[in-house]
Amino acid sequence: MTTGSAYSEDDPRRLLSSTHELAQRVRREQRATWFPLLVFAAVTFAAIPVLRYSGHHLGPCAATGPGMKVCTVYPNAQFVYWPIALVLAYVAIAAFYIHRSRARGIETRVRPYAVAGIIIAVALTGAALWVAHTAPSPGRNLIGLTGFGHGLASEIPIGLALLVLAWAERNRALLLLTLAYLAVVLSPIPLRISPAVWTVVPQLVTGGTMLLLGGIGFAPAQRPLRPPAP
């Protein structure tokens, strides 16, 4: 290649479009969206037995009428499992991106994503703890309250972390998937499940399945590892 070809040096439209195409290609090559989606799906599915068999804690109650009260009940492992699992997930995702980008010869900016994810997970676990220890409002729908308190520690941090990833990767498909995921998992599922300890399961299965399908969907579209030329 020479450095002096007349049209390519001087034609601004051509220069701008080739610059744009190059930037798009480099962005595409750095994307590995399937991996975080599969990790979050695994974390979500693993939560089912952990939350189901860890026992349940009775939180504060509020009187709803004569001799009646509504109480907050949450799994014992709720505020231990999610922060630990999510922080480990971010560490795994960051390590994967670093290894992959070094093997390709182009280092991705992954630290802001991992740090943002960890901050979100810890902050929202704190918020969920506060919600769980606040007496439920008598007029409030119990299922809705349970769903929100649960999502605050689990689905919301996953969704926010995926939004950050969509921004970092400039990935519109991931943005749409994440918005759909948040809309689905934060909508209370009006099921009366017996025994009540299985209440969290439909939400986790729905969210985990969406993440799993998303991961499977993205995997073939993102190019396999291509080592740089020696």
Next chain:
Amino acid sequence: MTGHPANGLDDTVHQRVRLGILTIAHEARRVEFSYLRSNLELSAGNLSQHLGVLENAGLVTIEKGYAGKRARTWVTLTKAGRTALAEEIAHLKLLISRVEQPGPQPDQADGT
């Protein structure tokens, strides 16, 4: 900005290969020499020449090291490089908009 937008173009950046190097470096924390070479389809000597120009202008930094036993050269965009790239893109867009504007051609408008 005054005068014709072409006057604002920086000769160091306004060159297809060097613009390509800055564009790739802008999309990553740092980029390896071999990645640039394969993506820009350049010979090692040619790429080294262009990198030298950019390094001398303070637009990129180059660090050499090892990954295991393999020697590697990493290229990182500097703050000045980021600014120069943004300015080049802005000038190119301005040039295109001037060309696409209906009415008198840029030459005529400038009275040249």
